[in-house]
Amino acid sequence: MDLYREIVLDHYKHPRNFGNLAKKTITIEDGNVTCGDTIEMDVLMKNGMVEDIAFRGIGCAISISSASMLTEEMKGKSVNEVMALSADHVFKYFGTTLTPSRTKCAVLSLEVLQKALVQGKERLK
Amino acid sequence: MDVTSIRKDFPQLTRFIRNKPIVYLDSAATSLKPIQVLEKEDEYYKKYCANIFRGIYDISEEATAEYEAVREITKNFFHSNDANEIIFTRNTTESLNLLAYSLYRGYLHKGDEVVSTILEHHSNFVPWQQLSPEYGVVFNYIGVTNEGELDVQSLSKVVTAKTKVFTFTAVSNVSGAIADVYDIVKRVRKISPSCFIIVDAAQAAPHMEIHVSGWGADAVACSSHKMLGPTGIGVLWVSARSSGHLKPFLYGGEMIKAVYKDRSEFKEMPHLFEAGTPHIAGVIGFGKAIEYLEKIGMEKIRRHEVDILSYAFSKFSKYKDITIIGPKDPRKRGGVIAFTVKGIHSHDVAQILNEDNICIRAGNHCAMPFHTALNIPSSARISFYIYTTRDDIDTFFRGIDRVKKVFS
Ligand SMILES: Cc1ncc(COP(=O)(O)O)c(C=O)c1O
Numbered sequence: 001m002d003l004y005r006e007i008v009l010d011h012y013k014h015p016r017n018f019g020n021l022a023k024k025t026i027t028i029e030d031g032n033v034t035c036g037d038t039i040e041m042d043v044l045m046k047n048g049m050v051e052d053i054a055f056r057g058i059g060c061a062i063s064i065s066s067a068s069m070l071t072e073e074m075k076g077k078s079v080n081e082v083m084a085l086s087a088d089h090v091f092k093y094f095g096t097t098l099t100p101s102r103t104k105c106a107v108l109s110l111e112v113l114q115k116a117l118v119q120g121k122e123r124l125k
Numbered sequence: 126m127d128v129t130s131i132r133k134d135f136p137q138l139t140r141f142i143r144n145k146p147i148v149y150l151d152s153a154a155t156s157l158k159p160i161q162v163l164e165k166e167d168e169y170y171k172k173y174c175a176n177i178f179r180g181i182y183d184i185s186e187e188a189t190a191e192y193e194a195v196r197e198i199t200k201n202f203f204h205s206n207d208a209n210e211i212i213f214t215r216n217t218t219e220s221l222n223l224l225a226y227s228l229y230r231g232y233l234h235k236g237d238e239v240v241s242t243i244l245e246h247h248s249n250f251v252p253w254q255q256l257s258p259e260y261g262v263v264f265n266y267i268g269v270t271n272e273g274e275l276d277v278q279s280l281s282k283v284v285t286a287k288t289k290v291f292t293f294t295a296v297s298n299v300s301g302a303i304a305d306v307y308d309i310v311k312r313v314r315k316i317s318p319s320c321f322i323i324v325d326a327a328q329a330a331p332h333m334e335i336h337v338s339g340w341g342a343d344a345v346a347c348s349s350h351k352m353l354g355p356t357g358i359g360v361l362w363v364s365a366r367s368s369g370h371l372k373p374f375l376y377g378g379e380m381i382k383a384v385y386k387d388r389s390e391f392k393e394m395p396h397l398f399e400a401g402t403p404h405i406a407g408v409i410g411f412g413k414a415i416e417y418l419e420k421i422g423m424e425k426i427r428r429h430e431v432d433i434l435s436y437a438f439s440k441f442s443k444y445k446d447i448t449i450i451g452p453k454d455p456r457k458r459g460g461v462i463a464f465t466v467k468g469i470h471s472h473d474v475a476q477i478l479n480e481d482n483i484c485i486r487a488g489n490h491c492a493m494p495f496h497t498a499l500n501i502p503s504s505a506r507i508s509f510y511i512y513t514t515r516d517d518i519d520t521f522f523r524g525i526d527r528v529k530k531v532f533s
Contacts, residue, residue, distance in 0.1 A: 009532070034488050036471070036502030036503030060471075061469075061532075102472070
């Protein structure tokens with residue numbers, strides 16, 4: 001029952017950083033197509049830092065709240081720090097074990113963000 | 126139909142998880158299995174485990190007889206005229222791929238057209254989509270109406286005299302819509318008389334009486350595991366008059382008459398398409414599943430399903446924020462109801478229901494083009510079978526109320 005805790009539902013119903021960035025380094029979209037989840041992220045990178053992030057998308061409570069919590073936490077962190085994160089980091093947001101079919105919902109946003117940072121670095125070269 | 130006593134035959138229904146019973150509402154994905162089927166499958170392994178068609182000894186003869194008896198049982202169940210029209214495969218997917226590979230290699234030529242429909246399960250869409258360009262064949266499909274039914278009116282615009290293969294599902298695994306197979310076959314034949322017509326009966330065979338020869342199609346596919354039988358067994362019926370169009374799909378043992386250094390001679394239907402040692406125990410178990418269904422009677426099964434559908438529909442009508450995909454008349458649909466809940470993703474619906482062991486499906490149900498056509502990312506789906514009760518439906522709606530409370 002713990003999966004849909006107050007905080008998870010709050011981030012789902014009122015996702016933080018939901019929308020677009022006017023100034024951005026890169027935009028990346030990815031999804032778990034069979035589930036009908038997609039996340040699109042704008043990222044602004046500056047001096048090796050994640051300056052700003054915004055996302056849009058449709059998805060289940062797990063994928064949307066994970067994107068909301070992740071973008072909130074990662075704003076202002078260094079690119080290297082974010083790249084070093086593993087799936088375990090996002091699992092902590094949920095404070096309970098996720099079943100195999102739900103882990104991919106939870107890690108989608110991290111995958112999109114890391115992909116954006118890799119491609120963003122290329123673009124800034 | 127005595128559902129209470131039927132339920133006693135299904136061992137899994139006695140299982141408890143988290144101290145609660147299981148409410149199984151995903152029979153369209155796979156049905157539960159009665160003890161009679163499990164025991165019959167076991168019997169092969171315990172009493173006459175031997176390869177078929179090979180041994181001169183008693184138990185091999187016994188296994189062969191049991192295996193071939195199921196071909197006869199299957200023939201009768203589907204009202205085919207000839208047991209040699211029944212090929213055993215692994216599942217519907219393999220039956221359809223067998224047809225695709227055999228037809229592209231033996232029957233289709235450059236410039237020919239293959240027509241499918243947008244509401245197909247991926248297994249009846251992707252093989253044609255993928256293989257057509259390899260053989261210079263044009264791939265096309267028919268769309269759906271707003272009701273989630275096949276758009277039969279547009280058929281005459283899509284099917285042409287060059288359409289050499291037409292393939293469609295008798296019952297959609299999403300909208301549940303029951304197609305008028307006989308009418309569709311007739312319409313296609315009128316435009317393209319020599320068209321090879323395929324019916325995906327995966328969702329029809331478990332629930333209604335099927336007359337393969339009456340339909341007038343060339344081939345019909347279904348899966349044992351959706352109709353009380355074991356997993357790993359599929360049926361492919363190919364009409365005797367059309368089987369000559371098919372080239373062998375798999376080469377190897379069992380399908381051979383003679384092999385020379387430079388050429389081989391093959392057996393006739395159906396062995397031509399059953400290369401290698403089959404899932405012998407599975408086929409034997411499947412025979413028992415058909416007998417089980419026949420003992421109840423397909424008409425009664427269908428009536429029970431319509432009753433459950435009607436009951437579920439009457440309850441759904443109280444939920445203004447739930448949209449049901451497909452026809453609203455229970456008589457026009459199989460025992461499947463896919464739906465969306467406003468503002469709540471299907472995964473979250475399924476996840477919360479799982480806390481009470483209510484098993485439903487969420488996602489696109491291997492029918493992504495259909496969901497795209499309906500402009501929805503995913504749906505939740507409940508589906509029924511002979512063991513489903515009105516109590517199960519009540520439990521499901523209590524679960525839905527809880528889902529709504531969590532997200533309120
Ligand atoms: C309409 C339809 N066609 C084909 C299939 C594929 O069946 P199988 O997975 O047994 O190959 C299914 C099963 O989900 C189905 O519902």
